[in-house]
Amino acid sequence: MFDSVILKRILRAGFLDFWRNGFVSLASILVMTVTLFVVGTTLFAGVMLNSTLATLRDKADVTVYFTTRAPEEQILQLQQTLQTLPQVEAVTYTSAEDALTAFRNRHQNDQLTLQALQELGDNPLGAELDIKAKDISQYDAIAQFLQQQQQNGGGGASIIDKINYFDQQHRQALDRLQEITDSAGRIGLIIILILVAVTIAISFNTLRLAIYTSREEIQVMRLVGAGQFYIRAPFMVEGVLYGLISGIITLLLLYPVTYWMGEATQNFFGGINVFHYYLSHFFVFFAIIIGTGVLLGAVASYLAVRRYLKI
Amino acid sequence: MIYYDRVGKVYADNSIALEDVSFSVEPGEFISIVGHSGAGKTTLVKMLLAEEKPSSGSVFFESINVHEVPMNRINHLRRKIGTVFQDFRLLPQKTAYENIAFAMEAAGRAEEEIHSDVPHVLDLVDLTDKANNFPDELSGGEQQRIAIARAIVNQPDVIIADEPTGNLDPVNTFEIVQILKKINDLGTTVILTTHNKGVIDALKKRVITMDRGKIIRDDREGKYIL
Numbered sequence: 001m002f003d004s005v006i007l008k009r010i011l012r013a014g015f016l017d018f019w020r021n022g023f024v025s026l027a028s029i030l031v032m033t034v035t036l037f038v039v040g041t042t043l044f045a046g047v048m049l050n051s052t053l054a055t056l057r058d059k060a061d062v063t064v065y066f067t068t069r070a071p072e073e074q075i076l077q078l079q080q081t082l083q084t085l086p087q088v089e090a091v092t093y094t095s096a097e098d099a100l101t102a103f104r105n106r107h108q109n110d111q112l113t114l115q116a117l118q119e120l121g122d123n124p125l126g127a128e129l130d131i132k133a134k135d136i137s138q139y140d141a142i143a144q145f146l147q148q149q150q151q152n153g154g155g156g157a158s159i160i161d162k163i164n165y166f167d168q169q170h171r172q173a174l175d176r177l178q179e180i181t182d183s184a185g186r187i188g189l190i191i192i193l194i195l196v197a198v199t200i201a202i203s204f205n206t207l208r209l210a211i212y213t214s215r216e217e218i219q220v221m222r223l224v225g226a227g228q229f230y231i232r233a234p235f236m237v238e239g240v241l242y243g244l245i246s247g248i249i250t251l252l253l254l255y256p257v258t259y260w261m262g263e264a265t266q267n268f269f270g271g272i273n274v275f276h277y278y279l280s281h282f283f284v285f286f287a288i289i290i291g292t293g294v295l296l297g298a299v300a301s302y303l304a305v306r307r308y309l310k311i
Numbered sequence: 312m313i314y315y316d317r318v319g320k321v322y323a324d325n326s327i328a329l330e331d332v333s334f335s336v337e338p339g340e341f342i343s344i345v346g347h348s349g350a351g352k353t354t355l356v357k358m359l360l361a362e363e364k365p366s367s368g369s370v371f372f373e374s375i376n377v378h379e380v381p382m383n384r385i386n387h388l389r390r391k392i393g394t395v396f397q398d399f400r401l402l403p404q405k406t407a408y409e410n411i412a413f414a415m416e417a418a419g420r421a422e423e424e425i426h427s428d429v430p431h432v433l434d435l436v437d438l439t440d441k442a443n444n445f446p447d448e449l450s451g452g453e454q455q456r457i458a459i460a461r462a463i464v465n466q467p468d469v470i471i472a473d474e475p476t477g478n479l480d481p482v483n484t485f486e487i488v489q490i491l492k493k494i495n496d497l498g499t500t501v502i503l504t505t506h507n508k509g510v511i512d513a514l515k516k517r518v519i520t521m522d523r524g525k526i527i528r529d530d531r532e533g534k535y536i537l
Binding site: 005006009016017020021216217220221222223224225226227228230310311 | 360362382383386387389390394400401402403404405413414416417418419421422461462465
């Protein structure tokens with residue numbers, strides 16, 4: 001017998017209670033706003049952490065140095081083969097001439113080195129392939145593949161001079177980078193989860209206290225013949241209202257906060273401006289924050305009323 | 312109509328509230344239950360509302376065993392029983408009008424019925440001018456009259472009034488009893504608990520006297536004897 005009349009009564013009761021319990025409503029909204037604000041900022045923290053870690057990971061690469069006699073078409077062929085590998089993100093080719101130019105530029109203030117280079121006459125540098133993997137853990141597989149190529153050596157002597165992945169130092173650096181970024185990501189996630197869980201628990205308790213003040217009313221409603229759903233629903237309406245209002249306040253608050261922090265974070269973390277990110281992902285934030293608030297309010301009220309309905 | 316069959320109640324701390332209580336109430340009766348505090352009067356009426364469960368025996372209301380009704384259906388039974396409490400128990404966030412309307416809304420009554428019946432019962436308890444006041448703006452006697460209006464608005468078969476005059480002065484007590492009598496004259500069964508001698512002696516109706524959880528007297532036209 002759930003019809004529009006009952007729905008109207010429930011909504012009216014929810015709104016009226018919300019209004020008449022002004023102080024309790026205000027307190028609940030404040031606490032819930034803090035919760036949703038924490039949820040919002042942890043979203044940003046997660047995004048920034050990810051982008052910082054991605055920037056760090058991006059610094060990893062493997063370079064293949066070719067012998068000076070290696071024919072260019074073979075190198076380009078290898079580049080194409082590499083690009084078909086699923087683990088490979090990008091392969092950049094640097095010809096021997098480009099490598100020399102880069103070397104000259106790097107040492108333009110070092111007359112001694114430049115002179116030595118002059119003495120040689122010939123270009124002592126070989127071409128290079130710079131390989132970026134999709135994930136830092138995949139360099140090993142790529143290096144193994146290259147090593148096989150080196151040993152099979154496409155007929156006769158191999159064109160590959162050196163793969164820097166097999167340098168002790170380079171390898172260590174790669175491993176360290178992977179360790180650091182992995183554990184930073186994990187610790188970040190744990191901190192975020194704890195923070196969110198704690199604030200949600202606080203909100204939950206605030207709503208429970210708010211309904212605790214109405215426990216006698218709930219009993220009276222039962223004794224004058226009201227059904228369980230009919231008593232519970234207005235409290236859930238109130239909880240949803242708290243969530244909605246807190247969500248809107250939080251979304252409004254995030255605007256000046258991200259604006260203020262935008263420049264600073266862009267310089268500090270890998271190029272993400274939280275303000276621009278907020279504006280471009282507003283609907284994601286809207287859905288998550290309002291959704292969390294509404295769900296939290298409804299579920300907390302539902303559970304809090306339950307214990308007083310047992311009469 | 313109402314039948315208590317050898318009802319006993321022992322609380323968790325082994326104190327005995329009721330012991331082997333049996334009696335029945337006929338439709339249209341006005342029955343007073345008297346006794347000292349702690350005699351078991353309130354426990355007895357709470358049983359009829361399924362607010363308390365008996366330790367032994369059963370309570371029947373219109374041939375239904377009250378304590379076999381599941382939790383999610385019990386409110387349908389309660390709508391047939393109007394209840395008035397010693398401490399009024401109005402909903403503090405609702406006006407007098409809304410408190411009475413709530414009982415009708417909860418019973419799923421139509422808006423038109425509510426609009427016509429609530430003013431009618433407000434008039435019956437003579438509080439039409441206080442319809443929009445909140446309970447904390449009303450005196451004790453006024454609050455109790457609103458509570459009675461709430462109890463009768465669904466036209467229940469029975470009114471339970473558990474020490475309704477316990478917190479009231481003699482003038483208000485007299486008024487409340489007059490209203491209860493009027494309700495009874497209109498055909499509703501009334502069960503009243505009290506320890507007010509004056510009320511009982513003025514009523515000249517059936518009196519059940521309780522002491523330490525037992526019925527010690529049941530008089531057709533009783534007086535307050537303890």
